[in-house]
Amino acid sequence: MSESFSSQPLKNGWIFRDAGDDDDEEEEEAKQWLPVSQVPSVVHLDLLDNGLIPDPFIGLNEQKVEWASHQDWVYRTTFWTPASCSSDTRHSLVFEGLDTFATVTLNGTVILRSDNMFIPHRVDITDAILNHSTSGKNVLDILFESPVRRGREVVKSHPEHRYIAHQTEVGRLGARKAAYHWGWDWGPILVTSGPWRPVRLETYVGRIDDLWMQSTVVEDLSSCTGTLYVQTESRSAGWVHFELRDEANIIFEADVDVDTDGKAKTGFKLDNPTLWYPHGYGEPKRYELVAKLFKGDTILHEASKKVGFRRAELVQEKDEHGQSFYFRINNIDVFASGSNWIPGESFLPRLTDEKYRDWLKLMIEGNQNMIRIWGGGVFEPEIFYETCDELGILVWQDFLFACASYPTYPEYLESVEQEARANVKLLRHHPSIVIYAGNNEDYQIQQTYNLTYDYDTDKDPNSWLKSSFPARYIYEYLLPKVVEEECPGLPYHPSSPWGGGKHTTDPTIGDIHQWDVWHGTMQPYQNLASMGGRFVSEFGMEAYPHIHTIDAFIDNPDEKYLQSLTMDFRNKARDHERRLGSYILQNFKIKQDFKSYLHLSQLAQSETMVFAYRSWRREWGQAKDRRCGGVLVWQLNDCWPTISWAVVDYYLIKKPAFYAIARASQPLAIGVSRTYHEWVSGHARPPKTSRFHVWVTSSRLEPVTATVEIRYIPIATGKDIKSASILQNTKISPNGTTEILTEPLDYTQPPYTEPIVISATLTVDKKIISRDIDWPQPLKYLNLTDRGVNVEFLADQSAIRVTAAKPTKGIVFEERPGLWFEDNGIDVVPGDERVIAVKGIGSAHAVPRWTYLEDDREG
Incomplete structure (x- = not known):
């Protein structure tokens, strides 16, 4: 970095206080200036640090801190005027994010007003600080007004719009702020305020304001052409030196004069570039783009970014099933197996780079290659996307609108455009x-409330603004315009879900959110195989976390039972007891003790993942016949310790469902299932006949020769009822689905008169690389006691060996921080021992508690 440019984080030395006029004695202490540990911060963290509120993540404390969201707060710091090296030296304050209604005052003069959490700001303060005083000391105040009060006031000031907001109050629609702060069906009501992203003081003669690239990889991938750009801020024109580097090697460079608009650009071409590929399909190769701004021979500023070259296409082609929806990267059709991401914290400044990396590394560990950043959260920080680039994780980025009918008055549209363009x-x-x-x-929302939407005939954006669904203007005109202008060629989709004007539940086009399991009609999760679409971007099932996480938020031991106020309070989902209870009751024999119910909830979630990922990935099919292009579970993560749809909890402790997804998403995954026989609508009777199918899905790009073995094992005895079907030298097609076997089952004739599991294994190079086991449904009709399960710790291998004398369902090891399991929540059949690598276990005595379905061991 040149000495001509300096960037000083204003991280320490801040204080804060209540800015209101209320003289309530109980809150008087909070109105004194109090220390701030560091910025970025939000007021709840600073109140917590100063002992003025209890931890809202424990017990019922969320209610005890609501008052903080209704107060105005002021943050203050001081800084010294930097020495100026020349008359051309400029000084700016940079605010990467102010949450949300903020008035910034420098030395008593207002320099910025902001009402959008997502817009970064840069303010030139050169004259303000040089003319302030001879002392050189500057006072910076930021007033944050209550987002709850201000949001409600904004709504009232625009009565021309019909405000509709699901999950939370309509006041959130008056603030460009993370919607989940108002509470969601998995998160608390913690409406924050404060300098939530860094504040910096920058000094420079000239600076690079933006550095970017537009590039196109030709269809045969043999070359890449494009343009490198720099936008500068300088009082006098200079020149820019561009470089593209492959590690230490410069593969392209150019010197370009800065034009009168402060811009410099140059074309480039690379022959045979190494392209960026998603995880599982190649290396996520990146290059470094460097720009140096000069005035004469003096370097004023240097900036760099890591970039990658790839062709990214969203394939939407008419076919016999409707219209496809899948991604093609570098001419390779990519099945998207992944997760939805909500913000990883209620108090965002608490998220560290390390924790972001740990979250995203779980994606790779779980054989997932796409993450969808949900529209009720935030644009994540650089470390999130940088890590996705590095690991090869595809990102689906929602713009920040969720579950509502948003207004479109002129000031709002202007703010939305600034927000979208900046990000x-x-x-x-x-x-x-x-x-x-x-x-x-x-x-x-438009469909539920019958808001005006004539997709086929009304193509006039101005008319949309006058309709009862004016936000169509944002989604189908404003945002795609911004994306095309700032990032030409990148796929844009008006909404998730959306199907080109058809109903959002139409499975033949676009993406769908499949919530008729859990929500809606509460279909059995066994029905999921027939409930898919062209791309399933949301679906899910709730489950309790492991007991460690429950212990972390229970502050009263008397509340540690299923129906306690604390347990109900922690689960924000509507009708959660009825819905989760229904799925458990329909599928499992019920035990009343706390840990057994916890285990059953985890099995319900895990089984849901099995039926979804296994069957929908099967519909990946072959080229030109991609019936399903991707599956994204709701959700990967939590923002606080809770009971939710997350497959990994707040402490990064994995639930069994995480492993079910990982097994179904392996590069080569075998699947086996029999025809589903419905039993929940009344007159439950066992089926007389059925049919089972075996298949293999592959994301490998070359054919594979494998051995498929299919066993037929009675649940009561564990002794195979007939010889295994062994299919040697089976050719597995690349990047698609290979149907292996279909056979009838006649339950009225031997040997199928007793309940059996069908176990399938896939062996490559003499190693079993994938397993699947199909069970008669529902599991509650089976006698699964006395399974003869044996667990042995293998110290020399840092592993656990699991065997069973009879087919065993849902062996779950209790997880906690510091432990790591290669697999968990497994089914085991006789003759197929499972060896699971582990970390954090030093001896057989340290093996954590484990259980399985209908575990009849004492204790």
Whole structure:
């Protein structure tokens, strides 16, 4: 970095206080100036640090801190005027994010007003600090007004719009702020305020304001052409030196004069570039783009970004099933197996780079290759996308609108455009981002409330503004315009879900959110095989976390039972007891003790993942016949310790469902299932006949020769009822689905008169690389006691060996921080021992508690 440019984080030395006039004695202490540990911060963290509120993540404390969201707060710091090296030296304050209604005052003069959490700001303060005083000491105040009060006031000031907001109050629609802060069906009501992203003081003569690239990889992948750009801020024109580096090697460079608009650009071409590929399909190769700004021979500023070259296409072609929806990267059809991401914290400044990396590394560990950033959260920080680039994780980025009918008055549209443009500019160098979507579920709001939407005939954006669904203007005109102008060619999708004007539940087109399991009609999860679509971007099932996480939020031991106020309070989902209880009751024999119910909830979630990922991935099919292009579970993570749809909890402790997804998403995964026989609608009777299918899905790009073995094992005895079907030298087609076997089952004739599991294994190079086991449904009709399970710790291998004398369902080892399991939540059949690598276990005595379905061991 040149000495001509300096960037000083204003991280320490801040204080804060209540800015209100209320003289309530109980809150008087909070009105004194109090220390701030560091910025970025939000007021709840600073109140917590100063002992003024209890930890809202424990017990019922969320209610005890609500008052903080209704107060105004002021933050203050001081800084010294930097020495100026020349008359051309400029000084700026940079605010990467102010949450949300903020008035910034420098030395008593207002320099900025902001009402959008997602817009970064840069303010030139040169004259303000040089003319302030001879002392050189400057006072910076930021007043944050209550987002709850201000949001409600904004709504009232625009009565011309019909405000509709699901999950939370309509006041959130008056603030460009993370929607989940108002509470969601998995998160608390913690409406934050404060300098939530870094504040910096920058001094410079000239600076690079933006560095970016637009590039195109030709269809045969043999070359890449494009343009490198720099936008500068300088009082006098200079020149820019561009470089593209492959590690230490410079593969392209050019010197370009800065024009009168402060811009410099140069074309480039690379022959045979090494391309960026998603995880499982190749190396996520990146290059370094460097720009240096000169005035004469003096370097004023240097900037660099890591970039990648790839062709990214969203394939939407008419076919016999409707219209496809899948991604093609570098001419390779890519099945998207992944997760939805909500913000990883209620208090975002608490998230560290290390924790972001740990979250995203779980994606790779779980054989997932796409993450969808949900529209009720935030544009994530650079470390999130940087890590996705590095690991090869595809990113689906929603714009930040969720579950509502948003207004479109002129000031709002102007703010939304600034927000969208600023963030697309910040993110456009990331090869991992392959799609922007306009919102989350806002077209479902349109359908639910019968808001005006004439997709086929009304193509006039101005008329949309006058309709009862004016936000169509944002999703189908404003946002795609911004994306095309700032990041040409990147796929844009008006909403998630959305199907080209058809109903959002139409399985033949676009993406769908499949919530008729859990929500809606509460279909059995065994029905999921017939409930897919062209791309399933949301579906899920709730489950309790492991007991460690429950212990972390229970502050009263008397509340540690299923129906306690604390347990109900922690689960924000509507009708959660009835819905989760129904799925457990329909599928499992019920034990009343706490840990058994916890285990059953985890099995219900894990089984849901099996039926979804296994069957929908099967519909990946072959080229030109991609019936399903991807599956994204709701959700990967939590923002606080809770009971939710997350497959990994707040402490990064994995639930069994995480492993079920990982097994179904392996590069080569075998699947086996029999025809589903419905039993829940009344007159339950066992089926007389059925049919089972065996198949293999592959994401490998070359054919594989494998051995498939299918066994038929009685649940009562564990002794095979007939010889295994062994299919040697089976050719597995690349990047698709290979159907292996279909056979009838006649339960009225031997040997199928007793309940059996069908076990299938896939062996490559003499090693079993994938297993699947199909069970008669529902599991509650089976006698699964006395399974003869044996667990042995193998110290020399840092592993656990699991065997069973009879087919065993859902062996779960209790997880906690510091432990790591290669697999968990497994089914085991006789003769197929499972050896699971582990970390954090030093001896046989340290093996954590484990259980299985209908575990009849004492204790």
